[in-house]
Amino acid sequence: xxxxxxxxxxxxxxxxxxxxxxxxxxxxxxxxxxxxxxxxxxxxxxxxxxxxxxxxxxxxxxxxxxxxxxxxxxxxxxxxxxxxxxxxxxxxxxxxxxxxxxxxxxxxxxxxxxxxxxxxxxxxxxxxxxxxxxxxxxxxxxxxxxxxxxxxxxxxxxxxxxxxxxxxxxxxxxxxxxxxxxxxxxxxxxxxxxxxxxxxxxxxxxxxxxxxxxxxxxxxxxxxxxxxxxxxxxxxxxxxxxxxxxxxxxxxxxxxxxxxxxxxxxxxxxxxxxxxxxxxxxxxxxxxxxxxxxxxxxxxxxxxxxxxxxxxxxxxxxxxxxxxxxxxxxxxxxxxxxxxxxxxxxxxxxxxxxxxxxxxxxxxxxxxxxxxxxxxxxxxxxxxxxxxxx
Numbered sequence: 001x002x003x004x005x006x007x008x009x010x011x012x013x014x015x016x017x018x019x020x021x022x023x024x025x026x027x028x029x030x031x032x033x034x035x036x037x038x039x040x041x042x043x044x045x046x047x048x049x050x051x052x053x054x055x056x057x058x059x060x061x062x063x064x065x066x067x068x069x070x071x072x073x074x075x076x077x078x079x080x081x082x083x084x085x086x087x088x089x090x091x092x093x094x095x096x097x098x099x100x101x102x103x104x105x106x107x108x109x110x111x112x113x114x115x116x117x118x119x120x121x122x123x124x125x126x127x128x129x130x131x132x133x134x135x136x137x138x139x140x141x142x143x144x145x146x147x148x149x150x151x152x153x154x155x156x157x158x159x160x161x162x163x164x165x166x167x168x169x170x171x172x173x174x175x176x177x178x179x180x181x182x183x184x185x186x187x188x189x190x191x192x193x194x195x196x197x198x199x200x201x202x203x204x205x206x207x208x209x210x211x212x213x214x215x216x217x218x219x220x221x222x223x224x225x226x227x228x229x230x231x232x233x234x235x236x237x238x239x240x241x242x243x244x245x246x247x248x249x250x251x252x253x254x255x256x257x258x259x260x261x262x263x264x265x266x267x268x269x270x271x272x273x274x275x276x277x278x279x280x281x282x283x284x285x286x287x288x289x290x291x292x293x294x295x296x297x298x299x300x301x302x303x304x305x306x307x308x309x310x311x312x313x314x315x316x317x318x319x320x321x322x323x324x325x326x327x328x329x330x331x332x333x334x335x336x337x338x339x340x341x342x343x344x345x346x347x348x349x350x351x352x353x354x355x356x357x358x359x360x361x362x363x364x365x366x367x368x369x370x371x372x373x374x375x376x377x378x379x380x381x382x383x384x385x386x387x388x389x390x
Contacts, residue, residue, distance in 0.1 A: 029249055056084065056161045056186075106362075130156055
């Protein structure tokens with residue numbers, strides 16, 4: 001069997017033509033495709049404002065800045081995420097803390113969040129922003145998080161990097177009903193791709209205006225935002241310290257083409273996941289738990305090994321799958337255990353036990369629309385043989 005990655009992009013001739021057409025056009029940056037892509041996201045999410053950027057990391061950074069995160073502030077997120085979900089706050093000079101995960105959904109635990117908020121209020125150390133992460137594409141309990149945000153006075157950034165195409169309470173993730181800002185990622189292994197890229201969505205005109213400035217050097221050509229009347233039609237002003245976080249026309253063109261297939265791509269992922277659920281039912285693994293009131297984007301299919309029921313260790317299972325040309329991965333190493341976070345913030349093993357237990361058991365199996373049934377059967381049978389090893 002040829003190598004089977006855990007995820008891969010799905011690129012069609014239509015996608016290729018869309019990018020080539022941009023290369024033949026007059027605009028490689030700052031043309032019509034970026035707003036076209038933003039409008040497509042806006043329509044899909046039923047949200048007022050969309051800002052496309054060169055990565056979800058950039059979008060997270062700009063989102064924190066738009067919410068005035070800075071020195072002396074505290075931002076909370078989950079330890080089971082990619083480091084960007086936490087790093088974005090550090091870029092702003094804030095400090096970071098974590099909330100342990102729910103052992104079933106692997107998302108930020110509402111019970112842990114509520115407990116930690118009560119303690120933080122007594123200590124005068126409440127977070128300015130909480131960043132829940134929709135791990136694997138399954139949304140967090142956003143309604144409850146929103147209620148807590150009103151009770152304790154923090155803002156909410158949804159890190160929905162895994163979740164475009166998903167729904168929460170039958171509404172599209174990204175509509176910001178229960179958050180200030182939502183972030184999507186379009187990295188190649190995500191549900192749809194712009195090669196690299198991300199967007200921020202929001203219902204707030206003020207936040208949208210701030211993020212628009214910050215993604216482009218803090219520069220504006222809007223006379224209403226200037227300190228005086230323009231000197232001429234060439235004139236612009238830098239009114240804030242921003243960054244070069246803009247999305248290119250080529251990225252946006254690929255996104256415009258890809259989003260047309262979003263529903264079918266998500267449907268394919270669910271079909272593959274359902275087939276995994278059936279075939280893995282009798283093995284010593286825990287298959288992903290899906291909340292009934294949500295529809296996951298299903299970026300990842302994560303199993304947890306029942307280590308007390310098998311002889312091989314977590315590492316041995318992982319290595320054996322890789323040796324069989326199955327490109328499994330582990331999403332994620334708990335952020336608080338990364339050397340940078342240990343050294344600078346004093347986090348240690350034992351701080352977030354559910355996240356650490358998840359890390360000792362989790363493996364991401366291959367999941368992408370082009371995964372064939374033959375390949376999937378090979379993954380399942382190989383895993384079955386490894387787990388049965390005595």
